[in-house]
Amino acid sequence: MPERDFIARHLVPLATAPAARGLADDAAVWAPPLGRDLVFTHDVLACGIHYLAGDPPSDIAWKLLAVNLSDLAAMGATPAGVLLGLGMSAAEDAAWRETFTRGLGRALAAFDVALWGGDTVSGLDRAVLGLTAIGHVAPGGALSRRGACIGDAIWVSGTIGDAGIGLTMARGTIPAAKPLLDRFRRPMPRLALGQALVGVATACMDVSDGLLIDADRLGRASRARLDIDVAAVPVADGPWTTGLDDRLARVTAGDDYELLFTTPADADVPALAARARTPVTRIGTVVAGAGVRALCDGRDVTPDRLGWEHG
Amino acid sequence: MPERDFIARHLVPLATAPAARGLADDAAVWAPPLGRDLVFTHDVLACGIHYLAGDPPSDIAWKLLAVNLSDLAAMGATPAGVLLGLGMSAAEDAAWRETFTRGLGRALAAFDVALWGGDTVSGLDRAVLGLTAIGHVAPGGALSRRGACIGDAIWVSGTIGDAGIGLTMARGTIPAAKPLLDRFRRPMPRLALGQALVGVATACMDVSDGLLIDADRLGRASRARLDIDVAAVPVADGPWTTGLDDRLARVTAGDDYELLFTTPADADVPALAARARTPVTRIGTVVAGAGVRALCDGRDVTPDRLGWEHG
Numbered sequence: 001m002p003e004r005d006f007i008a009r010h011l012v013p014l015a016t017a018p019a020a021r022g023l024a025d026d027a028a029v030w031a032p033p034l035g036r037d038l039v040f041t042h043d044v045l046a047c048g049i050h051y052l053a054g055d056p057p058s059d060i061a062w063k064l065l066a067v068n069l070s071d072l073a074a075m076g077a078t079p080a081g082v083l084l085g086l087g088m089s090a091a092e093d094a095a096w097r098e099t100f101t102r103g104l105g106r107a108l109a110a111f112d113v114a115l116w117g118g119d120t121v122s123g124l125d126r127a128v129l130g131l132t133a134i135g136h137v138a139p140g141g142a143l144s145r146r147g148a149c150i151g152d153a154i155w156v157s158g159t160i161g162d163a164g165i166g167l168t169m170a171r172g173t174i175p176a177a178k179p180l181l182d183r184f185r186r187p188m189p190r191l192a193l194g195q196a197l198v199g200v201a202t203a204c205m206d207v208s209d210g211l212l213i214d215a216d217r218l219g220r221a222s223r224a225r226l227d228i229d230v231a232a233v234p235v236a237d238g239p240w241t242t243g244l245d246d247r248l249a250r251v252t253a254g255d256d257y258e259l260l261f262t263t264p265a266d267a268d269v270p271a272l273a274a275r276a277r278t279p280v281t282r283i284g285t286v287v288a289g290a291g292v293r294a295l296c297d298g299r300d301v302t303p304d305r306l307g308w309e310h311g
Numbered sequence: 312m313p314e315r316d317f318i319a320r321h322l323v324p325l326a327t328a329p330a331a332r333g334l335a336d337d338a339a340v341w342a343p344p345l346g347r348d349l350v351f352t353h354d355v356l357a358c359g360i361h362y363l364a365g366d367p368p369s370d371i372a373w374k375l376l377a378v379n380l381s382d383l384a385a386m387g388a389t390p391a392g393v394l395l396g397l398g399m400s401a402a403e404d405a406a407w408r409e410t411f412t413r414g415l416g417r418a419l420a421a422f423d424v425a426l427w428g429g430d431t432v433s434g435l436d437r438a439v440l441g442l443t444a445i446g447h448v449a450p451g452g453a454l455s456r457r458g459a460c461i462g463d464a465i466w467v468s469g470t471i472g473d474a475g476i477g478l479t480m481a482r483g484t485i486p487a488a489k490p491l492l493d494r495f496r497r498p499m500p501r502l503a504l505g506q507a508l509v510g511v512a513t514a515c516m517d518v519s520d521g522l523l524i525d526a527d528r529l530g531r532a533s534r535a536r537l538d539i540d541v542a543a544v545p546v547a548d549g550p551w552t553t554g555l556d557d558r559l560a561r562v563t564a565g566d567d568y569e570l571l572f573t574t575p576a577d578a579d580v581p582a583l584a585a586r587a588r589t590p591v592t593r594i595g596t597v598v599a600g601a602g603v604r605a606l607c608d609g610r611d612v613t614p615d616r617l618g619w620e621h622g
Contacts, residue, residue, distance in 0.1 A: 125435075
């Protein structure tokens with residue numbers, strides 16, 4: 001199918017927002033909400049690197065949107081629109097494209113986000129899928145990684161390491177369990193929590209490469225150290241996590257897309273999280289130093305490999 | 312070089328705008344100019360499809376920025392910032408990356424545009440380079456392809472078909488002449504002209520796939536026909552264009568990145584274009600019908616192939 005037909009048949013029906021202009025012009029036009037800061041992110045998913053060639057196309061579409069919205073969540077932003085950059089190979093045939101765009105439509109609807117525009121390229125050797133997400137936040141309210149203070153409490157949303165188990169399942173190494181497979185394939189960006197943290201969290205980021213490596217980055221950005229009690233880190237129910245080695249595997253696995261954040265020790269985070277309908281757990285304290293330290297019963301158990309290093 | 316080092320060494324120094332936050336957070340944050348509409352575009356250049364593997368990396372960076380800014384120009388917008396999605400293979404080695412990012416820095420400076428953020432991926436089979444450009448325009452002022460009216464004058468900026476000759480030179484088929492090679496490798500988005508056309512042009516788009524095919528699209532979007540006098544279309548000086556066949560080759564070649572626009576017949580376009588320091592030429596008239604017709608001495612010479620069809 002020529003790109004023009006693919007766009008007309010599968011993408012134009014998703015581009016219902018006025019900003020998209022029916023994908024008929026050279027660019028999208030959007031009147032931003034008055035008095036808000038705008039937040040922009042762009043993440044790329046490549047076949048064979050960020051997802052497996054056999055993953056369901058609708059799940060790939062979900063993940064492409066979700067990982068970008070997770071970046072907006074980490075800034076406390078409310079998403080508004082996205083632009084796509086779809087690079088595809090012969091493997092992304094008509095059936096793949098149809099399932100992908102149908103899944104994308106469902107994902108956009110689930111998060112109330114509009115498709116504004118983008119570009120498609122065929123004839124690549126493998127799929128390389130880019131997405132730009134645009135959101136907004138109260139002026140000056142955007143969260144950052146830099147504000148953690150000594151004495152602050154360290155919190156994390158949801159459970160950690162599930163997607164790492166899900167990836168092992170997707171590879172067929174261990175028997176599949178759908179909830180954990182879904183944590184790998186269909187992450188849930190913590191948008192409500194991120195928005196609730198504006199004005200409360202001193203620092204925030206999303207956990208994408210592993211809790212410890214991301215905590216290390218937040219600690220370095222804040223010129224402080226995050227002391228994390230690995231026994232306090234919430235993990236999935238089940239037989240997956242029995243001893244310390246399992247726990248260290250959980251906190252160094254990627255693709256969680258939970259929020260890691262710090263607050264003053266006396267902030268009523270449980271109440272705020274309940275309003276955002278998001279489970280949160282306190283996992284440590286910010287101390288003097290730099291980076292991260294993993295503790296178990298007060299003992300330093302920091303592993304050499306903290307998580308997923310790019311490149 | 313790990314991606315982290317590439318980003319720290321080559322991209323962070325380019326991300327000097329406050330919105331970029333030193334590339335240290337999950338997303339960029341920008342306070343948009345009050346009372347302006349925002350304009351968004353995202354175009355992808357793939358190695359071997361949109362440029363040749365041997366093209367100078369600094370020219371590839373220029374083209375990646377320029378083709379996106381050309382979309383903003385077509386909407387009458389002023390560019391503000393960009394996000395990158397750099398997918399690279401082993402062929403994009405340390406030397407390539409350094410030359411690319413140095414060229415990108417020069418291109419950003421030339422157009423006064425800020426690098427706000429993005430993503431990098433290594434380990435692909437070929438480079439796939441995406442860029443999102445964000446600009447702004449007076450509220451309600453964005454140009455579109457839809458407003459051409461019967462009786463309007465049709466105009467084009469610059470000269471047409473140069474990049475097509477440049478591509479033939481880049482492939483080594485004919486001896487190279489730098490001005491035409493540059494038209495292929497280092498297009499100049501017509502930003503000043505686009506901005507000057509706000510409130511004047513009834514329809515506008517950039518010419519990227521060939522003058523005739525793009526005129527056909529503008530005509531269909533406006534539910535009118537663009538009658539273009541191919542003898543009036545401005546072409547490069549030199550031995551390239553002697554007869555009608557040459558002219559038809561020029562008006563069906565891609566990568567011009569000139570603006571094609573329509574105005575009321577009595578608009579003083581030459582004065583406006585002079586203020587924007589951009590040469591423009593009247594090439595025809597909007598009539599009843601749909602699409603495009605190429606005329607020569609009043610005779611219909613419309614070729615079967617109007618330009619570059621994607622996919």
